[in-house]
Amino acid sequence: xxxxxxxxxxxxxxxxxxxxxxxxxxxxxxxxxxxxxxxxxxxxxxxxxxxxxxxxxxxxxxxxxxxxxxxxxxxxxxxxxxxxxxxxxxxxxxxxxxxxxxxxxxxxxxxxxxxxxxxxxxxxxxxxxxxxxxxxxxxxxxxxxxxxxxxxxxxxxxxxxxxxxxxxxxxxxxxxxxxxxxxxxxxxxxxxxxxxxxxxxxxxxxxxxxxxxxxxxxxxxxxxxxxxxxxxxxxxx
Ligand SMILES: [Zn+2]
Ligand SMILES: [Zn+2]
Numbered sequence: 001x002x003x004x005x006x007x008x009x010x011x012x013x014x015x016x017x018x019x020x021x022x023x024x025x026x027x028x029x030x031x032x033x034x035x036x037x038x039x040x041x042x043x044x045x046x047x048x049x050x051x052x053x054x055x056x057x058x059x060x061x062x063x064x065x066x067x068x069x070x071x072x073x074x075x076x077x078x079x080x081x082x083x084x085x086x087x088x089x090x091x092x093x094x095x096x097x098x099x100x101x102x103x104x105x106x107x108x109x110x111x112x113x114x115x116x117x118x119x120x121x122x123x124x125x126x127x128x129x130x131x132x133x134x135x136x137x138x139x140x141x142x143x144x145x146x147x148x149x150x151x152x153x154x155x156x157x158x159x160x161x162x163x164x165x166x167x168x169x170x171x172x173x174x175x176x177x178x179x180x181x182x183x184x185x186x187x188x189x190x191x192x193x194x195x196x197x198x199x200x201x202x203x204x205x206x207x208x209x210x211x212x213x214x215x216x217x218x219x220x221x222x223x224x225x226x227x228x229x230x231x232x233x234x235x236x237x
Contacts, residue, residue, distance in 0.1 A: 056154045063171030070169050088203050107192045114185035123175030124161035126150055
């Protein structure tokens with residue numbers, strides 16, 4: 001009668017088998033996934049693909065909200081200047097206040113005008129149905145000739161002449177048609193910010209820095225007056 005004999009492995013044998021299996025698995029994995037062209041920029045491109053996809057597909061939808069955001073931000077800054085800055089300078093010197101009102105409103109007018117113009121002016125597209133002798137290449141997405149310095153905007157889904165970038169704050173591309181308005185909008189916004197910082201510095205220093213605590217209206221229970229401490233104590237009981 002045949003007898004079953006059990007052949008046991010020693011610990012050393014088991015370890016060498018496991019080592020062999022592990023290296024076999026590693027080689028299998030590398031043979032399936034190795035790519036000679038793999039580098040850090042390719043890997044980061046792959047990782048950022050969902051963000052690119054989101055920007056390409058949703059920036060156009062979010063554009064109007066960005067424009068409303070710019071309008072709200074500008075309005076709030078101007079309101080604060082009138083609410084806090086105007087009485088401060090009026091009490092100081094009426095002549096200076098008139099000067100600041102003229103300069104400030106002139107800057108505001110320029111900011112608003114150039115912003116609106118940058119939003120509503122088309123960035124410019126290559127002409128259709130005409131032969132362009134200047135065209136140096138073809139756009140693979142529009143299947144149309146591309147004049148020099150023309151780029152395809154994946155958000156507008158069109159070729160843009162002398163394209164600078166797609167600006168979500170304008171909900172528009174910055175290109176040949178509106179580059180001037182965009183540049184002047186940036187210039188006047190910078191000047192406006194410098195104007196506010198320059199003439200708001202004294203207000204900030206006097207009323208927010210030096211007078212902190214004296215005219216502080218918010219209740220700070222643990223460092224406030226005796227009465228506020230008492231009221232907090234009783235509220236806990
Ligand atoms: Zn194109
Ligand atoms: Zn665009």
